[in-house]
Amino acid sequence: MTTSSTFRGRRRVAEIAQAVLLLGLPFLRVGGESALRFDVPTLRLHLLGASLAMDEMFGVLAATLFVTFAFLLLTLVLGRVWCGWACPQTVLSDLTAPLDRWRRRGGTRAAAAHLGLLAVSAVVGASLVWWFVEPRAFLRALAGGTLHPVAAGAWAVLALVLYLDLAFLRARFCATACPYAKVQGVLFDRHTLVVAYDAGRDADCIDCGACVRCCPTGIDIRDGLQMECIACAECADACAPIMRKLKRQPDLVGYFFGEPGGRARLARPAVLALGALTAASLVLLGTTAAARSALELEAEVVPGFAPRRTPDGQVVNAYQLQVENRGREPMELRLALDAPGLSARLTPDEIRLEPGERRDLKVLALADPPGPGGRRVEARLRAGPAAGRGPARSRGVPFVVPEQR
Numbered sequence: 001m002t003t004s005s006t007f008r009g010r011r012r013v014a015e016i017a018q019a020v021l022l023l024g025l026p027f028l029r030v031g032g033e034s035a036l037r038f039d040v041p042t043l044r045l046h047l048l049g050a051s052l053a054m055d056e057m058f059g060v061l062a063a064t065l066f067v068t069f070a071f072l073l074l075t076l077v078l079g080r081v082w083c084g085w086a087c088p089q090t091v092l093s094d095l096t097a098p099l100d101r102w103r104r105r106g107g108t109r110a111a112a113a114h115l116g117l118l119a120v121s122a123v124v125g126a127s128l129v130w131w132f133v134e135p136r137a138f139l140r141a142l143a144g145g146t147l148h149p150v151a152a153g154a155w156a157v158l159a160l161v162l163y164l165d166l167a168f169l170r171a172r173f174c175a176t177a178c179p180y181a182k183v184q185g186v187l188f189d190r191h192t193l194v195v196a197y198d199a200g201r202d203a204d205c206i207d208c209g210a211c212v213r214c215c216p217t218g219i220d221i222r223d224g225l226q227m228e229c230i231a232c233a234e235c236a237d238a239c240a241p242i243m244r245k246l247k248r249q250p251d252l253v254g255y256f257f258g259e260p261g262g263r264a265r266l267a268r269p270a271v272l273a274l275g276a277l278t279a280a281s282l283v284l285l286g287t288t289a290a291a292r293s294a295l296e297l298e299a300e301v302v303p304g305f306a307p308r309r310t311p312d313g314q315v316v317n318a319y320q321l322q323v324e325n326r327g328r329e330p331m332e333l334r335l336a337l338d339a340p341g342l343s344a345r346l347t348p349d350e351i352r353l354e355p356g357e358r359r360d361l362k363v364l365a366l367a368d369p370p371g372p373g374g375r376r377v378e379a380r381l382r383a384g385p386a387a388g389r390g391p392a393r394s395r396g397v398p399f400v401v402p403e404q405r
């Protein structure tokens with residue numbers, strides 16, 4: 001059992017850190033772009049310096065798998081610690097608790113509290129829009145009265161929903177509507193960390209009701225584990241000083257692994273299985289990130305274009321290319337055809353791509369025929385930096401040498 005006297009203080013530190021992180025992260029820039037933002041105008045996900053296009057979402061899928069398995073593992077081992085310590089719903093409810101107390105008193109204080117909750121909702125609503133629209137651009141457009149109607153509308157709806165939540169729902173959302181709360185019964189086992197009441201020491205309870213009065217979801221921890229419990233440990237904080245005063249130790253309510261007296265036990269099948277899946281998805285994510293190139297190239301022969309000879313005897317093949325710059329800098333690229341025994345010239349052989357640009361182009365390859373006709377040479381079409389260092393990609397293509405007529 002853990003000592004409970006400072007759970008609230010520790011939770012406040014965690015909650016303020018989370019609020020600062022969520023409000024500040026959209027402003028943090030890595031490699032000239034937001035550290036984490038799905039940019040709606042370009043449909044690209046900016047993630048810690050990488051810029052992923054929509055068709056690169058395999059990486060996003062790998063990241064989603066990792067987050068999902070890690071979250072399931074966290075729930076299995078530490079129960080609803082997310083709900084009590086880090087969920088934005090709890091964080092916002094706790095950090096606006098003084099306003100809520102004013103609201104319940106009525107009169108002018110209630111009016112001031114509603115204004116305060118509206119202001120908080122507006123700021124938090126804007127911060128949610130900043131995950132999709134660059135925050136400095138958002139603020140500039142807002143100041144200049146040129147905010148896009150879609151961004152303004154999304155902000156207004158989010159702020160309204162947040163205000164209604166903070167003014168009228170608060171922790172009742174956790175107890176009634178939160179889907180995560182509904183599945184906790186499936187995710188918990190006999191060793192999961194929970195806030196619990198030591199029913200074996202029922203005689204030590206003086207039935208003062210302090211643990212019930214402070215509970216944000218209005219339940220009685222003495223009735224055992226309930227779906228409404230968000231593991232905030234407010235009840236443990238309320239009971240601990242009473243037990244100390246009565247010199248009845250250890251605390252009657254607190255965090256336990258499974259049941260009062262229970263100890264952490266990580267070596268259990270479900271934890272090991274979820275741990276393996278979390279590690280596997282992390283490896284998949286790392287592999288996907290390592291294999292990613294800022295330059296993307298696809299190449300195929302132009303359908304319907306028959307390889308031919310020019311009047312001076314040169315052989316012409318034609319390729320359809322799709323080149324994409326997935327980086328943040330312009331690219332000057334040189335195109336080349338590597339084929340054994342061939343010295344081929346490409347037209348065009350140099351292109352420039354702006355950041356994020358994707359281009360389809362047709363390329364002609366001319367070469368002196370290498371020996372007799374009626375042959376197919378396996379070649380590689382290559383795109384690389386015209387000067388200096390940079391990403392390079394190549395694709396296998398055939399170079400067909402037709403018969404001499």
Ligand code: SF4
Pocket residue numbers: 197204205206207208209210211212222238239242252253
């Ligand atoms: S606060 Fe402690 S002593 Fe008071 S009712 Fe709750 S469990 Fe019993």
Ligand code: SF4
Pocket residue numbers: 195214215216217218219220221228229230231232233234235236
């Ligand atoms: S029972 Fe205790 S831990 Fe659970 S929600 Fe209520 S105060 Fe928080």
